[in-house]
Amino acid sequence: MWRQPKTVWSVAFACVISFMGIGLVDPILKPIADELGAGPSQVSLLFTSYMAVMGIAMLGTGWVSSRVGAKRALMIGLVLIIAGSAFAGMQDTVGGIVAFRALWGLGNALFIATALSTIVSAASGSVGQAIVLYEAALGVGIAAGPLLGGWLGGMSWRAPFFGVAVLMLLALAATAVTLPPTPRAERPSSLLAPLRALGHRGLLTVGITALLYNFGFFTLLAFTPFPLDMGAQAIGFIFFGWGLLLAITSVFVAPWLQRRIGTLPGLVGALVGFAAVLAVMGFGAHTKPVLVVGVVLAGAFLGINNTLVTETVMKVSPVERPVASAAYSFVRFGGGAVAPWLAGTLGERSIQLPFWVGAGAVLLGVAVLLTAAPIIRRIDQQPGHGAEAVNSEIEAEALTVGDA
Incomplete structure (x- = not known):
């Protein structure tokens, strides 16, 4: 899994920096x-505006990347992130930061959707291994983001925003230098392709x-800092x-669980465990430990959930992987955008x-997931849990022409 082309490592590095932006705030x-x-409800709009725009924009990521090429799409996304983070740090009102x-x-929508499909298509090895590599980048970025945000936030609340802009400049340079040029697709993707893909039940x-x-994830991320009431x-x-x-757990535990008990039991177990943690936090909300x-x-x-659900999305339907990623992200981020605001409002x-x-x-999500149990179980019936071998050159070319 760790013996990858230069293209994969450059995109993975940019992913680390991009995901740092989630926890850095x-x-x-x-x-x-x-x-x-x-x-809390006003400040939570920093997440809501970010998620809402990202979710809706996911519908157009395939349309853009298929017309300008994967490399240009990644770079446009990075430039927008740099501008958004830098200007957010210059604002004097919550409304300005939210905007x-x-x-x-x-920018994150354009970057993330293109980055995931690029890594999956260009990586050597199986689809499952490529996704683990992507989740490793996600995990490192999410872990490092709060640490850097806390350190910079100790100086000023503006510093983390400027920190993201500088780091994304580095990611932009790495992408420009190491990623080979990618031509436009011969058959550009349609704006309606992600919506049509949602016709697949799985x-x-x-x-x-x-x-x-x-709803559970952003309660944890966007609301917990308020009852904790600690320094940055x-x-x-x-x-x-x-x-x-x-x-x-995303790199080591999730693949092991999938091999031992299967994708569906692994997902259900992770979601139920997360719901139990949230319930206990509710009962002990007045106790910082x-x-x-x-x-x-x-x-x-x-x-565990992130790795298994990402792999499921890539394999559960017959549509092209970039389209599947965009469709899934539209529902997940667009619909979930209300979650940070709702958590802040309820918390008041x-x-x-x-x-x-x-x-x-989260428990309701488990019930919804189980309605498609037969479809998800088919993933585990394929050799290697559906982690078919990937021919890097063919898959990368297929992604480029929008026919993965």
Whole structure:
């Protein structure tokens, strides 16, 4: 898995930097609220605008990349992220930050969708191994983001935004130098392709499951810093532990579980475990040690879920992988955009309520997932859990022409 072409490593590095942006904002949510006189529901809009725009923009990522080529699509996404993060750090109002977080989300949509399909298609080995590599980049980025955000946030709440801009400049340079030029597709993708792909029951079911799971995920990410009520560096260290455990389980535990018990039991177990952690955090919301342990422990279940659900999306339907990724992400991020705002709004009434609502939503996601159990079980009936061998050159060329 670790013997990969230069193209894969350059995109993976850019992914690490991109995913750092998710957790990097976490330690500074409370400082932003305190300095700008905003409540949890207002500050949570930093996540909502980011997720809403990213989800809707996912519908157009295939349309753009098939017309300009994968390399140009990645670079356009990186430029938008740089602009969004830099200008967000210059704002003096929550509304201004929210607006430029939306621009950041637009860039992230174009980058993430193209990056995942590029890694899967260009990697040597199996689809499953390529996805583990992608999730490893995600885990490292998510783990490092809060740590860097806490360190920079100790200086100023603006510093993490500028830090992202500088790091993404490095990622842009690496992508420009190491990624070979990719031509436009002979058959450009349609804007409606992701919506048509959602007609496949398995893909739609996994997308709705992820949407519901996002209610729990963003309760943890966007609301927990408020009841913790600690400094930026302390929050950064706590979420670093969360991200580190997420990275470990996504790379090592998830593939092992899939081999031992299968994809569906692994997903159900991870989601139920995460729901249980959220419920306990709800009961102990007034006790900081309970919240700290809950945040870190949740990382273990989220890492397993992320790897298994990403692999499921890539294999559960017969549509092209870039289209499947865009369709899934549209449902997951677009529909889940309300989750951060809802957690903040509920938290202004009771700090226990967001955790219980998040746990209930995750359990509802399990029920939805089980309705497509026969479809998901077919993945495990294929050799190597559907992790068919990938011919890197053929798959990469196929991705380029939009016919993976």
